[in-house]
Amino acid sequence: MYKRKLFYFGLTTAFILFLALLSTAISAHLTRENLLQSNIAQSLLVEHEKLSSISYRLFKQLTDEIIFGQNANQAYVRKKQNLIQQSINQIKKLEIEQRNALGLSFTKGSVEDTDELVRLIDEITVEFRAVVSSDNKAPLNQQAQLKRLLEVTIDDQFREAINSAVARQARVVAAINAKIEMLNTTILWFAIGLGALSIPLILYGCYWLFNQLYQPLILIANATNSIALGHYQKPISVKLDDEFEELATSINQLALRLQEHEKNAIKSRKQLELEVKQRTSELTEANLLLTKTDSRRRQFIADVSHELRTPLTIIRGEAQVTLRMQSVSVDDFNQTLTSILEQAVSLSRLVDDLLLLTRAEMNQINLEVIPTKIMSLIASEVAKWQKLNPSRAITFEASTELNEQLVTIDIRRIQQVLAILCDNAIKYSKSDQPIDISLHRTDLLITIAIKDYGEGISAAEVDNIFERFVRFSKHSEGLGLGLPIAKAIIEAHDGSISVTSTQGQGSIFSISLPVGHK
Template sequence: MYKKKLFLFGFISAAVLVVALTSVSFSAYITKENLRQSETAQSLLSEHQKLSSISYRLFKQLTDELIFGRNANQALVRNKQKLIEESLSIIRELEVVQRNDLGPAITQGSVEDTDELEMLIDEIISEFNAIIAMNDSTPLRQQARLQRLLEFTIDNKFREAINAAVSRQSNVVSATNSRIEALNAATVWFSVILCVLVGPFIVFGCIWLFNQLYQPLTLIDSGTQIIASGNYTFRLPENLDQEFHSLVQSLNQLAGKMAEHEKQEEVMRTQLQIEVDQRTSELTEANRQLTLIDARRKQFIADISHELRTPLTVIRGEAQVTLRQNDPAMEDYRAALQTVLDQVVGLSVLVDDLLLLARAEINQLRLLVEDIDVVDVIESQLEQWQRKMPLRTFSLEKGGLQESTLSIAADEQRLRQIVTILLDNATRYSEPDSAIDVLLSATVEAIKIQVKDYGSGISPADLQYIFERFVRFKPRTDGAGLGLSIARALVEAHHGEIRAESEQGQGSVFTVVIPRQRPI
């Protein structure tokens, strides 16, 4: 309903605006044409006045030639004649334009009189030339032909002709200006009348539209304020104009949804409190884990200090004892140097392990990748450990492998180091006569190496820290606790993964998975 009212008001307003704009455009066009015609008339009047001035100057110069001789002003005469020709040419062009614009009635006689004026000027110039050519010695005052030329032809006939042309053109200019003033007056009155007629319509139309719009807007405003205050049970009436019906329905639906959201907010607040409590518990546990890690870090510092202090103490003691001897034998020197060498080698191994881990952390661990036989690497390692520990049984099981060789792209030295670390770890945490089993399997994409021992196993609380640095679950065990950390760094450098599974009293299984082809 309100849309129809608005369309009606808009259509009438647009029609009035179109009429007004059309009138203004038409008036502007007519004004432009009148101004152009007035400019043409004014220019033509100026050219007539200019022609009059040039002609009289030419006549004066011709008169001077009679007085002072034939060649007195020839250059000036020719210049004035040229200016007269140019002025007559401009006058003819402007008179044609003016006649086309204003019509023959207003410009009657202008084009024709110009031809007569040109003939009269030519006649006067010819008469001057004829008198000059006669070379009459009679005083100028007594020459009847010259007197007739000056008094009758120039003073009367030429003056009347040029004055008539100027007067006629002045009338044209006045008529054109009068038309412009009349048009301006008509435009002003038309604008006044249009404002008088349209103004009240616009005012009353706006008041009518405002009244039609104000009541529903006031009702909607008060309703939205009630809903905004928190009263989500309030509903706006839906009997307003059709244009406001969808808005009212949306506001009522919004109030209903806000009521539902208020209920959900309470539920979510309770749930959020539960989640906050849970996260707090998790943070507490994380803090406990960090405290435990910090304690282990301190323990590691103490251990590494001990690991470094012991060989250094031995080295210093051997050196001091040897130096205190008055005349030590060669065997004493050799024994001291051997002890020092053994301790330095141990220190070098520890430093190399720490350096390897540091390079792995900054992604600067370089591998010499080549195609190697995994079966050959593992078998050679097991043979070495079997000779080293004859009381144990080291076995290799090739799960589902049909080939005697298994080729992968890896660093052979680092792969041997991984296997050595896993076998060393298995022997450390199991009985001296227990077996160590190695299971080797493969797919198209990767190989899997599993090392199983039958020791006491690892508790679930300790299992998550098994690959951390300086972790040793038996304080008296040899080593700094870096082996599994190094193994993990080397496996990850091969873009693989390592994991540990253990049951207390059942032993542990360490699994290494390495891609067969190094990723590009």
């Protein structure tokens, strides 16, 4: 019911607003058209007056030629003729625009009169030239041709034509101004009438709508105050309009639910206390883990410092020993430089590893990926490691259907991962134990598995094996950066790496790469 009342009020207001906007748009359009017509008419009137002024100045200059000789004022005459031509061109252009805007009946004769003016100016100019060329020695006041030119052609015909054109254009300007004045008066009275009609209607509608809203709002305000004070037993019991009735029902239901929530508050508080205790326990465990991680970080810094100190000490020692020698041969220099180069390469590799892990944390590992035959790549790596370890059996197994399988990867980075895993498999298994490498495809993934038969990895070590800085006591070699580097490279390829291990039976490292990675 109340929705219908709002609809009627909105419809009435929208209709009044539409009328106001429509009248404003029409008024703006008509005003713009009239102003355009007025500007054209005013410009045309100014041009006619300008043409009159320039023409009379031209006639004066031509008269001076008769008095002072044919070559007098030639430059001024040409300048005035050019100005007259420009003014005539502008008048013709404006008269065409005026005729298009006002119509033929309103501007009848304007274009034709301009042609007559042009003809008269040309005729006057020719007659002046004729008088100058006649070389008449008689006094000027006795020359009939000159007298007729000045008194008849200029004073009568030209003056009448130019005055007629100016007067006609002044009438056009006056008519347009009167039209604009009439339009402004009409718009003013229309606006007054529309305001006189719409303002009372809107005021009455607002008053009516306020009365329709006031009683339900008072009831709702009282109900919310009762709920705020804790009185939940049906705070609204009066029948309202359909829309407010739904709101009243919702408020009553809200009161009942608040009552239920208060009953459950104590239970929830107790449950919250229990959860806080549990969360505190979890935070304690997390703190212990952070402490453990910080300890590993400190150990890593110590290890890195040691790893950096050793090659730097060797480099400094080699340089100092060589510099102290009284007589140094080329072989001594070569031996010293070779030792320094080896230590510098070791330092460079350590820095590269640390830089790669830092870029991985910032998601800035740059990959140069190309479609690659993965089976050929792995076979090449297996052959290389077999050649480096001739006493160990390194086998590679893959189905023939994967011969042409392409995977979009960074070849150098994947070779680095395979090198890390193969080196670990060889390092942590006995020399007579084989290394098995296999390749297979499942759905959209290519999986590379590297299995060794060494001592295996404990469950505690497996959980942390891909973390940085982790180095287990029985595996004292290295800084614990190889597997984190391998993980970072594989994840940059949108892949994954995992390990399964049984102590005493060896470990299997699995690399999964998406076939469609780009």
